[in-house]
Amino acid sequence: MTTAIWWIRRDLRLTDNQALAAALAHADQVVPVFVLDPKLLHSQSVGEKRLAFLLGGLHALATDIAARGGCLIVRSGEPAQVLARLCQECAAVAIYAERDVSPYATARDVAVKEAVMAPLILTEGVAIRTPAAIVKKDDAPYTVFTPYSRRWRARPPMQRSDILPAPRTLKLDIRIDGEAIPPQPSLPQIEAFPPSEAEAKARLDHFSQGAQAPIYVYAEDRNRPEMEGTSQLSPYLRFGMISSRTAAVAAYTAVESAPTAAARASADAWLNELIWRDFYLSILHHFPYVREGSFRRQYDAIDWQNDETLYAAWCAGQTGYPFIDAAMRQLATLGWMHNRARMAVASFLVKDLLIDWRWGERWFMQMLIDGDPAANNGGWQWSAGTGTDAAPYFRIFNPTAQGQKFDPDGVYVRRWAPELRTVPDKYIHEPWRMARSEQLCAGCIIGQDYPAPIVDHAQARERALAAYKATRG
DNA sequence: TTTTGAGTTGTTCGA
């Protein structure tokens, strides 16, 4: 009877789990283990919502494993030490885990390899196509998305038959002691994202299946933050409650069975977003220094203002720009923000407030349930214009115009900034333009019930253009 | 080696 360890990290699922499948293929029985790493658990960059989502996901996974006769082992401590001891206890022949790309994860895995007698075998699965698989003809990594995506799409599509089924049984004939999973903190806020593999599957099915599926109007609806036009799968992909490959199969299937050309293009746009996810995983893998500074080094020279008071106002959703404030409050409440809004608030922090994009990156990592080092860093560097194929420096979002364009009736603003509920549509994205009498009439006094704009956008735009120009030539 | 075409998501201004 041989035993292998399935070391669970960000693959909280039984279906299409390459690490689990490999462990089962090479040993008679598998011990599923999750290590509560104090470095991650008590890290400043892991906010309570993401932690709660993870713990909830562990409870759900433990239930799924128990239903198959197995037992999820949870232990606290340094992964290298915990796994070395566990390997001895159960005489494991190997440890199987899914390869991760972040600098922290790779360093951790090196430490485990050194400390543990049994081999650590890493399988793929975080990305749909691995960083090593999508490279140029000379084996150098891509740094521009479009050619990367062409190469990605040139590979054979994955199919339903590629999805590994969940194992029928995970029975163990040995007894291993573990700790209780810490209770999931009851944060009413994260009810928007119930953490489980079943929920992830249900969301993907809802989003992608049937002729009326949201994926077929995604190209339009994804820009409307008040609508449920996106899949809202990001937290589930972050923790692997659904495999990225399963999402890709759903995308390919939707593209193939699209009822119209527009629907097909729309489903394809969603597939493109999955490719973006792979792209940023690849960038972090090949260029780990992006965690510290700009992908393009010359932009480390930007003369940031880094005003603490303005930063605090941005974090709190008190900038005086309704679209920005609604978005920041959605983030604080849900631990999630609509993508359109993420771009707007990022542009506002970096360009309007001239605050270092790393400050925003850090805040997002603290607040987001889906906070992922690769995607978050890629997104911020894109917004700041410091990244791979970044937005041109003169592309500065207008916080008022973004609201008028993508939240024309102010539904999103009124939902998340209720003090503006009675402001007329005409002023909903620029309430400071109301005359005093109109403010009284709306029951919303600017500077009292809702802040005046903390910066003047037109002036801020000129300042940002100058600051970016100064780094050139 | 050189050349060529192209590059997520925007805004403003002037005709």
Added chain:
DNA sequence: GTCGAACAACTCAAA
């Protein structure tokens, strides 16, 4: 109100 141009070179990828 609508539309096209300007914004700014620069680097990347591939032929």
